Amino acid sequence: MFYERWHIRDPVREMELVDVLLRNRGTDREEFRQWWRGRSYSPFKMKDMDKAVSKILDAVRRGRRMAIFGDYDADGITGTALLLEFLREVGADVCYILPHRVLDGYGIRPSGVEQARRMGAELIITVDNGISSSEAALRARSLGVDLIITDHHLQEGPLPPAEAVVDPNRNDDEYPFKGLSGVGVAYKLILALSEALGRSTEPPLDLVALGTVADMVPLTDENWWMVRRGLKAIANSRRPGLRKLLEVSGNLNKAITVTTVGFHLGPRLNAAGRIYAPDVALKLLISKDLDEATRLARKLNRLNEARQRMVERGLAEAEEAIEKEGMLRERVLVLMREDWHVGVVGLIAQKLVQRYHRPALVLTRAPEGVLTGSARSIHGFPITHVLAGLSRHLLTFGGHELAAGFSLHEEALEPLREGLISAAREMLTEDDLKPTLEVDCLLEPEEVNLDTIKILKALRPFGHGYPPPVFAMLGCRVVDARRIGNGRHLSLHLEKEGHLMEAVGWGFGELGWTPGRGDLVDVAFGLEEHNWRGREVVRLVLEDMRGSKF
Structure with a gap:
């Protein structure tokens, strides 16, 4: 299992699937119709x-x-x-x-x-x-x-x-x-x-969609329809800069989704401001010259590759320090290293939260000599509120519930660390530190079909604050399971109540467990259309898998 707990929000479904999905995202059909129609406030x-x-x-x-x-x-x-x-x-x-x-x-x-x-x-x-x-x-x-x-x-x-x-x-x-x-x-x-x-x-909404998705604001209300239309505008954009950005990221002439923006385009634009100068990204977006756009897009691509290497190196160093110093005894991580680039400390903190499921504050030394840092948190530990309570140790701070930036003098680091550890002990329980997968509802095997896919398409785009649906199915029998992609991934066929289903688990080779033929498993998954030998089939994309008690 990747997650210690599954929280199934609607274990006994009494509404239609679309109503369950909308309710779990804080809305309903009438409100969603307003989004669909492009409700725009003056x-x-x-x-x-x-x-x-x-x-x-x-x-x-x-x-x-x-x-x-x-x-x-x-x-x-x-x-x-x-x-x-x-x-x-x-x-x-x-x-x-x-x-x-x-x-x-x-x-x-x-x-x-x-x-x-x-x-x-x-x-x-x-x-x-x-x-x-x-x-x-x-x-x-x-x-x-x-x-x-x-x-x-x-x-x-x-x-x-x-x-x-x-x-x-x-x-x-x-x-x-x-x-x-x-x-x-x-x-x-x-x-x-x-x-x-x-x-x-x-x-045009192409730039609106780019910035909205990259900034991870909630994809609801006005943001939802602006991004929906903006993704189409990106796909059809005549901006040389956007076309070249799509090209260097391997997305030219492909379907443009929130994932395209959030994991391919946004990081390349952000890379300029993180480790170089943001003007490169702006000049790319407004360029009308194809040769200039080509040169700038390639530069952003190189900057993004350099940024990735910085994060990978910094993450490895952070994980080594966590292990060596026994930091997991506490419910918050505070790390400082002088040679970490100020532009990537937030990314290192985010990856630490994802791996250890606890708040992480990562600091480095700024050119003016003070320490500067980025914080990422989990629900139950509103980081800006916590920092406000420790503001006597800080020069500056600001942010949101789950992310913040701050600065302080070096001599204030230990008092800040002690205050954060004390706050985490008081506010977080051991259960809060257990990775929990949010599951919308149980799905019946006969619902794994193109009709369900149509419902999901109508509700797209999904994103931050309006996440893609995750379903669960209990007691599936493994027909066959094999590792693919040099053992990194898992391909399965599952059966329940006479229905045969195809499933794939990206990265599931890391589980160290491949179920055997005839085993019973519980699966948590999303759904996608998959073209197999010229025909469209619905495939389960696994989020987690565990041995079944059913």
């Missing part, structure tokens, strides 16, 4: 949207130079590209700034305002940052520069004194959907500007 329902639109259009009319201040991740890069293209299209004098992760840090700061002013900007528009940037707002005011903040992160303190703060997650905002990404908020700003200009055409 952008002017966001606080300060009217002020932002007025300021920007005034700057366009008067020829005032604007600077877009974005972020170094895929969300901030796509949002910056989207807004940059629109403003140029309507005749604005606009430039952009993307901060360097190591040299500049996250979010607009006074130095970023000063840089924009040196570039001639009289108006700065942030994308995917700024909700906590009061110092930058004060510096902008002192320089006579107008500042408009667009962000989607939670408001942790007082609002910055900007001309407008557009963020559905500011404390006093009543916008109906709180899950927009940074590029999603930028898209809403563009819709508001278009409405004010009397333009009927909507901006």
